[in-house]
Amino acid sequence: MAAYRDRFGRPIVAVTGMGLVTSLGAGKTENWQKLTTGQSGIKEIRRFPTDSLRTRVAGIVDFLTQDQISAPELTERLATLAVEEAVAEARIGTRSDFPGPLFIAIPPIEIEWPQRRAVADSLGPRETYSYEDLLEATKSGAFEAFHDRFLLGSVADHLAERFNTRGSPISLSTACASGASAIQLGVEAVRRGETDAALCVAAEGSVSPESLIRFSLLSALSTSNEPPEGAAKPFSKNRDGFVMAEGAGALVLESLESAKARGAKVLGIVEGCGERADAFHRTRSSPDGKPIIGCIRGAIADAGLTPDDIDYVNAHGTGTPENDKMEGMGVLTVFGERAKSLPISSNKSMIGHTLSAAGAVEAIVTLMTLDGGRLPPTINYQVPDPAIPLDVVPNVARDAQVTHALSNSFGFGGQNVSLVLAREPA
Amino acid sequence: MSEGARETWITGIGIVSALGEGADAHWQGLLEGRIAPDRTYCPPYVIHRIAALDYDKQIPKKGDQRQMEGWQRIGTYAAGLALDDAGAKDPELLSRMDLIVAAGGGERDAAVDSAILSGLPKAAAPDIFLNERLMGDLRPTLFLAQLSNLLAGNISIVHGVTGSSRTFMGEESSGVDAARIAMARINAGQSNISLVGGSYNAERKEQLFFLGFARFNIEGELRPVWERGPHGGFAIGSIGAFLVLEPREHAEKRGAKALARVTRIESDHTRRKPGMITSALERMWALCAPDLRPGEHGIISGATGAEPATSEERAFLERHPDVPVRATGAHIGHGVEAQFVMNVALAACAVHRGRLFPPLGQSGVERPFEGTLRQAVVTSVGHWRGEGLALVEAVD
Numbered sequence A: 001m002a003a004y005r006d007r008f009g010r011p012i013v014a015v016t017g018m019g020l021v022t023s024l025g026a027g028k029t030e031n032w033q034k035l036t037t038g039q040s041g042i043k044e045i046r047r048f049p050t051d052s053l054r055t056r057v058a059g060i061v062d063f064l065t066q067d068q069i070s071a072p073e074l075t076e077r078l079a080t081l082a083v084e085e086a087v088a089e090a091r092i093g094t095r096s097d098f099p100g101p102l103f104i105a106i107p108p109i110e111i112e113w114p115q116r117r118a119v120a121d122s123l124g125p126r127e128t129y130s131y132e133d134l135l136e137a138t139k140s141g142a143f144e145a146f147h148d149r150f151l152l153g154s155v156a157d158h159l160a161e162r163f164n165t166r167g168s169p170i171s172l173s174t175a176c177a178s179g180a181s182a183i184q185l186g187v188e189a190v191r192r193g194e195t196d197a198a199l200c201v202a203a204e205g206s207v208s209p210e211s212l213i214r215f216s217l218l219s220a221l222s223t224s225n226e227p228p229e230g231a232a233k234p235f236s237k238n239r240d241g242f243v244m245a246e247g248a249g250a251l252v253l254e255s256l257e258s259a260k261a262r263g264a265k266v267l268g269i270v271e272g273c274g275e276r277a278d279a280f281h282r283t284r285s286s287p288d289g290k291p292i293i294g295c296i297r298g299a300i301a302d303a304g305l306t307p308d309d310i311d312y313v314n315a316h317g318t319g320t321p322e323n324d325k326m327e328g329m330g331v332l333t334v335f336g337e338r339a340k341s342l343p344i345s346s347n348k349s350m351i352g353h354t355l356s357a358a359g360a361v362e363a364i365v366t367l368m369t370l371d372g373g374r375l376p377p378t379i380n381y382q383v384p385d386p387a388i389p390l391d392v393v394p395n396v397a398r399d400a401q402v403t404h405a406l407s408n409s410f411g412f413g414g415q416n417v418s419l420v421l422a423r424e425p426a
Numbered sequence B: 001m002s003e004g005a006r007e008t009w010i011t012g013i014g015i016v017s018a019l020g021e022g023a024d025a026h027w028q029g030l031l032e033g034r035i036a037p038d039r040t041y042c043p044p045y046v047i048h049r050i051a052a053l054d055y056d057k058q059i060p061k062k063g064d065q066r067q068m069e070g071w072q073r074i075g076t077y078a079a080g081l082a083l084d085d086a087g088a089k090d091p092e093l094l095s096r097m098d099l100i101v102a103a104g105g106g107e108r109d110a111a112v113d114s115a116i117l118s119g120l121p122k123a124a125a126p127d128i129f130l131n132e133r134l135m136g137d138l139r140p141t142l143f144l145a146q147l148s149n150l151l152a153g154n155i156s157i158v159h160g161v162t163g164s165s166r167t168f169m170g171e172e173s174s175g176v177d178a179a180r181i182a183m184a185r186i187n188a189g190q191s192n193i194s195l196v197g198g199s200y201n202a203e204r205k206e207q208l209f210f211l212g213f214a215r216f217n218i219e220g221e222l223r224p225v226w227e228r229g230p231h232g233g234f235a236i237g238s239i240g241a242f243l244v245l246e247p248r249e250h251a252e253k254r255g256a257k258a259l260a261r262v263t264r265i266e267s268d269h270t271r272r273k274p275g276m277i278t279s280a281l282e283r284m285w286a287l288c289a290p291d292l293r294p295g296e297h298g299i300i301s302g303a304t305g306a307e308p309a310t311s312e313e314r315a316f317l318e319r320h321p322d323v324p325v326r327a328t329g330a331h332i333g334h335g336v337e338a339q340f341v342m343n344v345a346l347a348a349c350a351v352h353r354g355r356l357f358p359p360l361g362q363s364g365v366e367r368p369f370e371g372t373l374r375q376a377v378v379t380s381v382g383h384w385r386g387e388g389l390a391l392v393e394a395v396d
Helices: A028-035 A071-090 A113-121 A131-138 A144-149 A154-163 A178-191 A209-217 A256-261 A290-302 A321-341 A355-372 B023-032 B062-066 B070-085 B091-095 B110-122 B126-137 B140-146 B150-159 B171-187 B205-212 B248-253 B276-291 B309-318 B336-353
Strands: A013-022 A102-105 A170-172 A197-204 A247-255 A268-277 A312-314 A404-411 A415-422 B008-017 B038-042 B045-047 B098-102 B164-169 B194-200 B239-247 B260-268 B297-301 B325-327 B375-381 B387-393
Touching: A013 A028, A013 A071, A013 A178, A013 A256, A013 A355, A028 A355, A071 A154, A071 A197, A071 A247, A102 A154, A102 A178, A102 A355, A113 A131, A113 B110, A131 B038, A131 B110, A131 B205, A144 B205, A154 A170, A154 A197, A170 A178, A170 B171, A178 A197, A178 A247, A178 A268, A178 A355, A178 A404, A178 A415, A178 B171, A197 A355, A209 B126, A209 B140, A247 A256, A247 A355, A268 A290, A268 A355, A268 B150, A268 B164, A290 A321, A290 A404, A290 A415, A312 A355, A321 A404, A355 A404, A355 A415, B008 B023, B008 B070, B008 B171, B008 B248, B008 B336, B023 B336, B062 B150, B070 B150, B070 B194, B070 B239, B098 B150, B098 B171, B098 B336, B110 B126, B110 B205, B140 B150, B150 B164, B150 B194, B164 B171, B171 B194, B171 B239, B171 B260, B171 B336, B171 B375, B171 B387, B194 B336, B239 B248, B239 B336, B260 B276, B260 B336, B276 B309, B276 B375, B276 B387, B297 B309, B297 B336, B309 B375, B336 B375, B336 B387
Parallel strands: A102 A170, A102 A197, A312 A404, B098 B164, B098 B194, B297 B325, B297 B375
Antiparallel strands: A013 A247, A013 A268, A170 B164, A197 A247, A268 A415, A404 A415, B008 B239, B008 B260, B038 B045, B194 B239, B260 B387, B375 B387
């Protein structure tokens, strides 16, 4: 019995199923093969014209459909694919009956330009189109389906109904930390003893002209369009922003006790979660790094470990000048001298920044790293930044046995979440 | 899940709506049966505007106010009121306070959208025209107002709440689950003090547009929620509602007063086939029933007026004919994500004062109650999906 509790007396939380889809491909196998051979999923955007845009590349998932579909629709398809893989691997419940709650990180949803244009077009030619005109056009009832599609809860509702998860599904957003927050909520629910299993999902399918332009106007995106695979340059001195990307990750979390009782294969353990909100600025971290430092320390302490126990860091590593500087500072502060020899790599150098999905996508890659004994590299690392003297596993994957890994996620709005992940206890 | 070892107290209420600012103003408005719909914002649609607020009182920096859109200002203001009410604006307390916000998002610049829509049919290359106009016309600060988690971000920045920060989305359900998770964390010892709530700005034409797809908006006359006929509908309302929740021991140790106790919060997701909402409410009610004392409890209904949700809730209420019912929807409008926490706050006001406000309308659903109210069950039936229920009780 005690073997199923952590040193704080809480149920140990195991991962028994994982599903992954990114611009590198669908499924864990293909992603792992490409991540460990340093391949990039960043491509020139062909989904819409990029004329007059500063950024023309993204990690788009273009192999599911060629149709123009809305962000919630694509997000839902990506999430569904990831959940199918995770649930199949976990062999839990049945394919359409998951015995626990759903926590899903998704991008905020809003009506998009194709829908606005369709409604306006239904009015016939007019000199101008105001929202009052659009409202008039809705009275026909012809656009009723848009209501369900653009509810903020619809992706979660549809998934909950498809996989028969228990209770009210929770959709959440903590910006670029969302995926980690979804896992954290699942961990907390299992630790409370509320449920034996939780389905934690994060998906992002929102590369559209307006979403790209929004980040572009905040000067957050790389403009290194040539070649596309060279755009994401985390921790490099010449890094110039992140690269938007799509993808999804799904994890089946279970109490270790329940996983063992049903003979499930344990893929890893979520040992600890740390979280701190930053009150400094809407898009920038506190210059003293305290929230990031507190977040990392909190995760390690929650795992009942010390910084010396961590032997790999899966970085947030977006490739923006600000993030990588602050994350580097946080890691240097928490790990001290050891930081310089502690491997830290950024999956975003290859798959781009999957925004709402990133925390879950990277937690899954971290668990594969623990299992595979091989560290995915930070590619495009040609010009080291002397201000970030870290071992970023430059350009080429490296064999290494990792016991406890840290995965960081930081987001706009002062969101910071770190997870400590480990292999199954021997 | 809500039967933990600890007891969750409401120690701070921060509410703003068309009825005014703060618990007393709301209670007074409800006692008077005040209904103040607005038909000038976007005729013929009815909305409820927020009462006049002096935002400087809770958001002292003009720079912060400029970085927000309406829903964020309303929410940040209400959050500040809740912290003041709880006597919780203490840096040490705020640094370990957990924040859960129920949020929508996507506040748009109607002028920009209209100009682009008007220009698109005339453009030689519409897609490129769209790129050019968005590059030229979008304000970076508006993007931050569109991100759902930036109400929480603004609350962290303005009030210094930094223990943790989570934003739930998903219309009415997000409010129920935000409160449910906050309470579950407190009862399980995962949190020692939480700020939970949400906000909604009804002065948003794109919200009327969105709800118009499924024809939920009320035009013309505003009737009580039980009297809106077979098609139903609602008038959106600007609402900000936050609660400070903490375990009893924590509150007592710091000398905070209890406004009410939250004994249970349940949520559910049905597929909305006929009868499912009624059954879900009945199932959740059954979980509360053992704690209910005859003659001392009432129901604060979050019924929207949307159909078939409201008829299904009414069928549930008719199975409990002895329990007095009050819906708040006609008084404050429907504030979607903020509605449930607002109704929990109003339920806390009622049990704290030991009485109910007068019934509204001629439907027969709401009947006079002159007794002492010690317990209030709060319902939430989302206009499209999501069912929830809470039990709020007076603290002796």
